[in-house]
Amino acid sequence: MPGAEIFIQATETDPAVIARTAARAAHERLRSRLAELTAPGCHPLAADLAHFCRHEVRQYLVDAERDLYAPASKPADGRPLVDALRVGSAALNQQINDLAVGSASDSARIGSMIAGALDLYLRIEESVVPVLVELAGPERSALAADPPAAVEEELGDAPMVIDVRQIARGGRHPRVFARYARLAPGEAFILVNSHDPKPLRREFEAIHSGAFSWDYLRTGPEEWRVRIGRIAADV
Known part of the structure; x- marks a missing residue:
């Protein structure tokens, strides 16, 4: 019944709510740390910024692909949305690669570019998480349920x-x-x-x-x- 469905979706047991909460927590952690490393007047070691982007940011992109994009792309109608998100992910990965090979003087500039691109990417991802979970199915989205066992x-x-x-x-x-x-x-x-x-x-x-x-x-x-x-x- 429609009323019951609305009530369920408003609770913390709804897979879309669980997934969105998990995504927001991860997003805020990334935004907060990257803001510290790229704040005006702050001059962190280029190695610290590069390490964070190569490991923390890139790991998040890997997790998003594994937990959300890959399952959501299985239905044909989910592929256009997932492909668009993957374009953003690939662009961020390229900027991280540029940071890895750039000089120390380039670090602040590239870091600021990554911060801006990441924030936009995360905002878009956050807005479509419920749709991705619905496409993937709660049983296949690792943001909403335990991932499948590995062999x-x-x-x-x-x-x-x-x-x-x-x-x-x-x-x-x-x-x-x-x-x-x-x-x-x-x-x-x-x-x-x-x-x-x-x-x-x-x-x-x-x-x-x-x-x-x-x-x-x-x-x-x-x-x-x-x-x-x-x-x-x-x-």
């Missing part, structure tokens, strides 16, 4: 293996991005799939352009294996 195998000193064939479809790409986010520079893991994971590679190129390696170890016909790594330029 991972450690083989001695060899890279970790993630066999996505044993993971529900809605959790495959988020699981892979979550694993990538935990890699140290030079580390890698092996992805096992039943087909060529070209869509996943396109997502990596959009989000982590220039920061990952992709090497085919086996190319079918029944099993595909890809070594995915974090390259040193991403630190």
Whole structure:
């Protein structure tokens, strides 16, 4: 009944409310720290600003992709909205890359640009979180529920293996991005799939352009294996 639905959506148990609250908390943390590092008259070490952007801001972008964008893009009608958000994410990643290679004198200028772009990006994301959760479904959005369990195998000193064939479809790409986010520079893991994971590679190129390696170890016909790594330029 309509009245009951309105009441439920106004409570803290509604998935959209939970997701929006979680997003706002993360957004405020990023805004607050970045404001400290780019405040007028403040001259933080360029390394501090670069470290924050490369690790904290970039980690948030990875989490947003894993927890919200990837699940919400599964329905066809969710892709245009998610693609637009991914453009913003890719632009921020490029600015962070520019910060990493820029001189110390460029840090304040690039940092201010990142702060402005991030604030706009977060405001847009915050406004559409309920829509993304609805598209993803509460059971698939990790902002509204626990993420799916991972199927991972450690083989001695060899890279970790993630066999996505044993993971529900809605959790495959988020699981892979979550694993990538935990890699140290030079580390890698092996992805096992039943087909060529070209869509996943396109997502990596959009989000982590220039920061990952992709090497085919086996190319079918029944099993595909890809070594995915974090390259040193991403630190």
